[in-house]
Amino acid sequence: MTLAAASAQDGRFMAVALTMARRNTGRTGPNPSVGCVLTQGEGADARIIGRAVTAGGGRPHAETLAISGAVEPVAGSTAYVTLEPCAHHGKTPPCAEALIDAQVARVVVAIEDPNPKVAGQGITALKKAGIEVSVGVAAREARDAVAGFLSRIERQRPHITLKLATSLDGRIAAHTGASQWITNDLARRRAHMLRASHDAIMVGSSTALIDDPLLTCRIAGLEAHSPIRIVADGRLRLPLTAKMVRSATEIPTWLLTLGKADPARAQAFGDCGLEVLAVPEGDDHLMNMAQAMKMLGERGVNTLLVEGGAHLASSLLQNELVDRLVWFRAPSIIGGDGRGAAAAIGVDHPDMAPKFHLSDVRRLGDNMMEVYEFEI
Ligand code: AOF
Ligand code: ZN
Secondary structure, eight states: OOHHHHHHHHHHHHHHHHHHHHHTTSSSSSSSEEEEEESSSSGGGOOEEEEEEOOOOOOOOOHHHHHHHHHSOTTEEEEEEEEEOOOOOOOSSHHHHHHHTOSSSEEEEEOOOSTTTTHHHHHHHHHTOEEEEOOOTTHHHHHHHHHHHHHHHHHHSSSEEEEEETTOEEEEEEETTOOTSSOOOOHHHHHHHHHHHHSSEEEEHHHHHOOOOOOOSSSOOOGGGGGGGEEEOOTTTTTTTTTHHHHTTTSSSEEEETTSHHHHHHHHHHTTEEEEEOOOOOHHHHHSSSHHHEEEEEEEOOOOOOOOOOHHHHHHHHOOOOOOEEEEOOOOOTTSSEEEEOOOOOSSSSSSSOOEEEEEEEEEETTTEEEEEOOO
């Protein structure tokens, strides 16, 4: 096989491993969802003999599942992994050791694992055992697939996606507060799917008060993948009768609040099964959102989906805490007396506005879904 053909083949098998990895995004936290593909044969004879993704809940890891489920002998095979195989003894022995024991001949790794417990040691162990290792195949796509895990390890905070559903002119509600529904059914279902692929979902207290949402994933078959629910509620305004409070014993629900919030009220939420997390106060006497995100990172949240409202959106934008925007837009115009997607962020000149670049556009019937990444 020529070098070019070999590297094209590596790219194709790694693409399959990445597809596997994406299957469990949002379901393995705090572990990343990793994909592993095992192949035998070269060139036209190359075939997949095993494939797996990190199991829901984070264990077992992808490599051990791919090895145990392989349909042909694994000795002499090539393993494609979207993240460096681990080298540490956790609840299971390290994956690097499992690959060595299975006598894999070659390991193709998309990216190194930045977890200090691994950080190159998996690759070193494989090489020491005489296994050929190639690193960097489809690295950009692999970084994207585990963006949340990388963010938590490298920046000590989750990867944050802000979801907005607006009219063409960026309004999330009419001046009366009425907002149901601006976007169409397809867009709303897509938004539910977004919930299933995140570890946690957050709303501000006004949204929680006005909409009284459940914040669960209500797509048939995905109900069990509802993320942790978080309400940013500095003054504990959420009523104890809210749907989220009443269902907190079934679905993990956290309240972020200011340290000085009424302890008796915090206790009442605790009694209902919610976890109340005290966030330090910022200069503006509101919760310091950078600190709040750090706390979520410490609790293992890799990916956070923020669903509004306007004040939470603006405070995250002001603090450069929005990594991705998913914007659902309906073909209607609510006008200037409607409520804007973000409250004031104090931009005096367009040059100062937070900037994003477009990474995806989809038509959902007559609605649009636009995805933007933060411009660093
Ligand atoms: C792999 N394959 O499928 C995943 C890996 O707590 P543990 O023992 O399960 O280890 C968690 C760490 O393992 C996690 O922080 C990350 O570094 C790595 N994830 N490694 O070899 C996998 N999910
Ligand atoms: Zn592992």
